[in-house]
Amino acid sequence: MAGARPEAVNNAPVNHPVTFTSTFHSQAVAGSGDRVYARFANPSWDGFEQLLGQLELATLPALVYSSGMAAIAAALSLVPRGGTLVLPRHSYNGSLSLLAQMEAAGDVVVRPIDITDTAAGIAALQGADALWLESPTNPMLEVAELPVLLAAAAEHGVLSLVDNTFATPLLQRPLGLGADVVVHSVTKSLSGHSDVVLGAAVTSNPQLREKLHAYRTLHGAIASPMDVFLALRGMRTLSVRLERAQSNAQFLAEQLEAHPAVGAV
Template sequence: MPGRELSPSTIAVASGRPPREPGRPLNSPITMATALVPGGDAEYARFGNPTWDSFEQILGDLEGGRALAFSSGMAASTAVIDLVPLKGTVVAPRGAYAGTLDLLHDRARRGYFELVLIDVDNTPETVNAVEAADLAWIETPTNPALLVADLAAIGQAADRSGAAIAVDNTFATPLRQRPLNSGADFVVHSASKLLSGHSDVMLGAVVTKDKRAHDAIHRRRTMMGAVPGALETFLAARGMRTLHVRLDRAEANAKELHARLSRIRQVVYSRYPGFGTIIAFEVAGGPEAAEKITQLSEIIVHATSLGGVESTWERRRRHPAEPQAVPEGLIRLSVGIEDVDDLWLDIETCLAALT
């Protein structure tokens, strides 16, 4: 479109479609093939697939870079983390997603690199650590404590020192945060969450700005074989067509529920970073009370994962692998697109059972 940068809503709907030629489909079809006719970008399906291209184009356009799809968010994270030079230094948030921390600790224990954990919302501590690192792994907001990092300050620190920056953008999505604009080299997604949005897809992605970084991640994906299925990328592309609408609605619901929770006597605190669809809160009565209410709800689903159209909640420490830094009683509420008063009635009814 001449003279004007398209808005994210338009990109989400219009990007990644097949060429407008007579008889061509509007949507990128699901290509089920292990081999492709030679002469194109990929001859073998571990190297590429036309259905992946559509998802990658939409996400890349939204983030302002080039995206590569992976079989899961963890596969995407692994591809980035495996680029750290042997015996290098990796900085990561103490409260990052448990699976990512598990991977980082595993690599550190095997002697691949030194791992330095930081409180990512403590900017001076984070900046100091970034300046001495080969890779700064930043998750913001963190899962589940919702700590927010100062991406601009981290970007400037990395500029001075030459550290690479990877940002897990799963919670914010490119509609609320575009880390490549703040100096990030890699943006990582669990596309299983808000991007797909319907709790039916396992998928990850890495987005890069620089060709060398793109080529390095592409090579790792091919080597690891951590490739997505055609159906998963089709569903994720379809889900992303409505990302802006789902996010706006779920975010409005989350803001309202956080405000109401903050006024309730049985709620010790409710934390919400001001954007996104996730709330973290604790209730009086500790972990037992948290377990009780999360199992009583009739609309909110007691389930792990997040970012779907349906609201879900759980006490995170019910998972033995969850970091000790996460309070025992913390409930992570992923707010969906239901009617906010129906959600509130569900929460109020559960809280009433505590008294």
């Protein structure tokens, strides 16, 4: 089972334990891959990172971060300094606020688009360095033609970054559609119980993952072991929660559509 402890011996725990430590015993030389220090890695992260990586159809484990914004900041750090970033005009407000600061500092040029206009989105890729996508967008719930836009980004040699928080990997898997990096606010549906603040980034590209890992380590954007334990537990019920959420939304939409005081749904 994805995200469970790999040991199959008798009396072995099914779940990953919570490891509260700042340092690890090590006899190894530098660069050997040992944990050494908990800012680099923590066994409490392993199950969650493996599970999310598999759900997103990545060939590598995900990387968990201290918040969704930490994961977003890490992904945006992949954009070349002074590069042009194409993104939906109605993106998540936290992403837009961070990008406004980055643009004011000369770190990026922001090129907003109407994400529902696919032709305009493809045209905006000319001369761009990166494409940021949300589908559905937060909070306007606009839907992008991800396969078309991601294929166009690849054709133009544009780095593609997708915030998959709203859809979750149970409804869409952007890496399988050609995205380079996927990010999540784990705080939302993945964790599902409003008791943790976490983020994650996923990629199948080893070079990009190394950069994302270095960003997490050097910026100290690391997650609490207990929070990751809770998020992994929450992920176990993602499928049933998502099914019920969609069922409730459908019911509400039908009730509103039938109400005489509602003009359109």
